[in-house]
Amino acid sequence: MLEKMKDAEKLNKPNALYEDMMQRFKVSSIEQPARRQVDRVIRRSEVGYVEFGESTVPSVCKHTIHAHDGGCGSILFENNSDRLIGGGQDRIVKIWDTKTGNPSSTLHGCLGSVLDLAITHDNRSVIAAGCSNNMYVWDVSSGRTCHTLTGHIDKVRTVDASKASNHNVVSAAYDHTIKIWDLQNGYCINTIISMSNCNALSYNMDGLTICSGHVDGNLRL
Known part of the structure; x- marks a missing residue:
């Protein structure tokens, strides 16, 4: 009986690790679609990410025109x-x-x-x-x-x-x-x-x- 109890204790640690891993997987599987739904961004680490070329939209302002006082x-x-x-x-x-x-x-x-x-x-x-x-x-x-x-x-x-x-x-x-x-x-x-x-x-x-x-x-x- 003592030997069986020792064997059971040895299994408890892997079981706890397995349960923790499964819990993290469940949370991640819910979190990722929710995050995509909110910000419409698919990150590199997420399923569905596709590598695209650099954007051709200019990121530098051509002119800043002070047009009106008060808006x-x-x-x-x-x-x-x-x-x-x-x-x-x-x-x-x-x-x-x-x-x-x-x-x-x-x-x-x-x-x-x-x-x-x-x-x-x-x-x-x-x-x-x-x-x-x-x-x-x-x-x-x-x-x-x-x-x-x-x-x-x-x-x-x-x-x-x-x-x-x-x-x-x-x-x-x-x-x-x-x-x-x-x-x-x-x-x-x-x-x-x-x-x-x-x-x-x-x-x-x-x-x-x-x-x-x-x-x-x-x-x-």
């Missing part, structure tokens, strides 16, 4: 161009040459912070929506203010220009309205009442369909 509200590129347009809390809209990082023109006239920007299909007119409940339209070549579009009774949150026409623009404000404008004459041609305030707008390529994204989580066409 940038909206940016967009001109159509088929390297020129960048930005508007900010300093009530100024600037156009930049991204190859050099230098400003090419500055557009003045906004009475409130710029919240969104749009440009017509022919790159001739820039439209800024802002906190002053109005929109401002500039002629890009001269920097002259063409129109101040009034009609919203709360801040204009978003604006977009038609891709099919150089004269139509759509805007939405926190007054539950979406308005379509004729830039040639500078007046509103249609008003759509919405149940929920609109945060984003997009014109379809056909120039006939508008999609609006709302605070209530819905998209409306």
